[in-house]
Amino acid sequence: MADHDDKDEENRLFLDAVKDVRPLKPSRLYHQAPNPQPIPKQFLRDERQALADSLSDGYIPAHELESGEELLYLRDGHSPDILSKLRRGHWVVQAAIDLHGMVSDEARLYVAEFLAHCKKRGIRCVRIIHGKGLSSRNREPVLKHKLRNWLMQKDEVIAYAQARQQDGGSGAVIVLLKA
Template sequence: MSDKRPNKDQAPDQTIDETERLLFKEAVKDARPLKAKRIEPHIPRPKPIPQQFIRDERQALIDSLSDGYIPAHELESGEELLYLRDGHSPDILSKLRRGHWVVQASIDLHGLIVDEARLYVAEFLSECKKRGVRCVRIVHGKGLGSRNKEPILKHKLRNWLMQKDEVIAYAQAKANDGGSGAVLVLLKAN
């Protein structure tokens, strides 16, 4: 009588008796071996991060603001920044100057070079548009730290804001909000 208990020294297939082995061979005789050495479970790969798309979007924001843009219909009076997009009531500008809208977001451009400021303003306005922010303050400074003591960013900002479709109007901030070193901007409602 044969002992069917496995012996530690025997390989596992030596413990199966001969009839079981023949039955197994008969059952799998038409089977074909798999081509793959190893079958991996399907694990969905994370979606790739579209680095080029992100770079393109950022560049589009930068390109959307040109330093050379000068509209024929700006409402500048001396050094004060004033602008109202065509088709809007002049009351909007006077309400903006009086502080009718609450400032919901603000950025400060102090210490930035022109290219950094342009990108920062473009990204800020884009984010405000997404969040439904209507009134913002942009502190551009008075130019006291610049080479010629002139407000370089103030003049650049004026042109950048006029190019943004979401900007309805802007006006120099009141003295307690930054005065001639800041501008209040009214954005379109979503």
């Protein structure tokens, strides 16, 4: 019973203390920031995994244009002039990545994310530096051969060609993406 009387007394004292209070008018100067949007972490993980899964090391193309060790590829339905322009440096390289020091799985995910980023930004011509394999086992360019297959699997890739000597030569590839 004493608890109930104490609560009544507290309420009476509070009401007595705030009896002359008037609500403030909203001010233009006072602005409450909106609550931040939640970060869809699982969605982002799923998107990243889907990108990684979109490129397979086991992909065997039905056709490709290769002359020796030089990487050349042109998607069906496109003019052969595209390859010659690509090899001559007709398009300006708008973005580039370097795969040096990456293991295959890291490189595959990095390439998939890079191409997705370029597609969103409307980037048409990119350079991917894969290296010459000088520090790999048997001194063979492991990423070079894998990159060839990964790029052929991406629908946004129209063509690719080995970079000109001043752009990386046999250690890089220039890729033309859909607009």
